[in-house]
Amino acid sequence: MRVLITGSGSQLTDPLTHALGPRGHAVEALPHASLDICDLEAGRAAVDGFDAVVNLAAANSVDGCESDPVLAYNGNCLGPMQLARASRDAGAAFVHFSTDFVHGGLDDPPDYFSEDTPAAPVNVYGHSKLLGEAAVAAVGGRHYVLRTSWVIGERFLGYVRDSIGQGKLQIPPVGHASPAIAQDLVAVVVRLLEDNAEPGLYNAANPPATDRPALLRAIVQELGGDPDIVVLGEDTRPAARPAHSALGVPRLASVGIEMPPWQESLRRFVAGEPSLLL
Numbered sequence: 062m063r064v065l066i067t068g069s070g071s072q073l074t075d076p077l078t079h080a081l082g083p084r085g086h087a088v089e090a091l092p093h094a095s096l097d098i099c100d101l102e103a104g105r106a107a108v109d110g111f112d113a114v115v116n117l118a119a120a121n122s123v124d125g126c127e128s129d130p131v132l133a134y135n136g137n138c139l140g141p142m143q144l145a146r147a148s149r150d151a152g153a154a155f156v157h158f159s160t161d162f163v164h165g166g167l168d169d170p171p172d173y174f175s176e177d178t179p180a181a182p183v184n185v186y187g188h189s190k191l192l193g194e195a196a197v198a199a200v201g202g203r204h205y206v207l208r209t210s211w212v213i214g215e216r217f218l219g220y221v222r223d224s225i226g227q228g229k230l231q232i233p234p235v236g237h238a239s240p241a242i243a244q245d246l247v248a249v250v251v252r253l254l255e256d257n258a259e260p261g262l263y264n265a266a267n268p269p270a271t272d273r274p275a276l277l278r279a280i281v282q283e284l285g286g287d288p289d290i291v292v293l294g295e296d297t298r299p300a301a302r303p304a305h306s307a308l309g310v311p312r313l314a315s316v317g318i319e320m321p322p323w324q325e326s327l328r329r330f331v332a333g334e335p336s337l338l339l
């Protein structure tokens with residue numbers, strides 16, 4: 062396959078490129094400066110000749126989206142819709158990422174949110190991503206929307222390593238969710254594309270769900286630090302966050318993709334071992 066990655070400043074670009082290359086796929090990656098996904102004509106020119114487009118571009122600052130809804134809805138809804146249209150018209154598969162932040166507002170939430178659980182975002186970011194999902198689905202074509210959460214890639218590990226060096230990692234106490242180890246997440250993309258899986262919406266994260274402090278302590282420990290450096294601080298962030306947004310992944314299992322437990326995948330990632338999914 063010839064694969065185009067858009068929004069290539071994402072921490073998922075390197076793992077995706079490393080997963081695709083050795084399997085014989087050709088990859089081109091475009092940063093924001095080279096392609097604004099809101100620009101339909103530029104998108105049409107960019108996707109020409111590709112078999113698949115993986116969109117990593119997003120307005121991803123949750124608090125930034127709250128204060129600048131135009132940026133949020135452009136980056137997370139209009140842009141994905143334009144790129145999905147360009148991809149559909151070029152006959153390319155379109156892969157897009159969404160978020161567990163489409164959840165959080167239900168009065169009586171389930172333990173795990175499935176793809177069919179009604180969404181109830183609690184902030185502008187979540188709402189803009191939810192509309193982006195709908196826009197991509199409405200465009201049609203061969204599209205995959207992956208709802209993911211707490212992406213653990215090299216950038217995040219670097220932040221934790223820096224905190225270990227400083228002897229303190231202060232985090233807000235909010236959050237019960239499902240982490241997604243980057244190399245498993247990109248492996249899901251590769252599998253869906255290579256297997257020509259049924260298009261649509263898929264939750265994509267590693268079970269089981271966990272609390273943010275427990276996850277951070279596990280990562281610090283995996284990196285050789287003292288888990289006691291993780292301390293809880295006051296949550297002063299302007300935008301509301303979901304208290305609980307754990308993603309169940311039965312739909313991936315139904316197409317033969319069994320997400321490994323995050324503890325094992327984290328260990329493999331830190332040790333430089335490949336994803337169990339490829």
Ligand SMILES: NC(=O)c1ccc[n+]([C@@H]2O[C@H](COP(=O)([O-])OP(=O)(O)OC[C@H]3O[C@@H](n4cnc5c(N)ncnc54)[C@H](OP(=O)(O)O)[C@@H]3O)[C@@H](O)[C@H]2O)c1
Pocket residue numbers: 067068069070071072073092093094096097098099117118119120121135136140157158159160161209210211212213
């Ligand atoms: N990180 C997480 O924990 C997490 C959790 C759930 C879901 N997700 C989803 O996973 C995907 C990847 O996330 P990430 O954290 O790897 O993203 P990221 O690091 O924030 O990277 C997103 C990239 O998109 C670019 N971008 C923004 N607007 C654009 C536009 N209009 N046209 C082209 N490029 C644009 C940004 O460039 P500039 O910085 O130059 O604007 C940035 O390089 C996103 O869809 C995100 O919503 C992530």
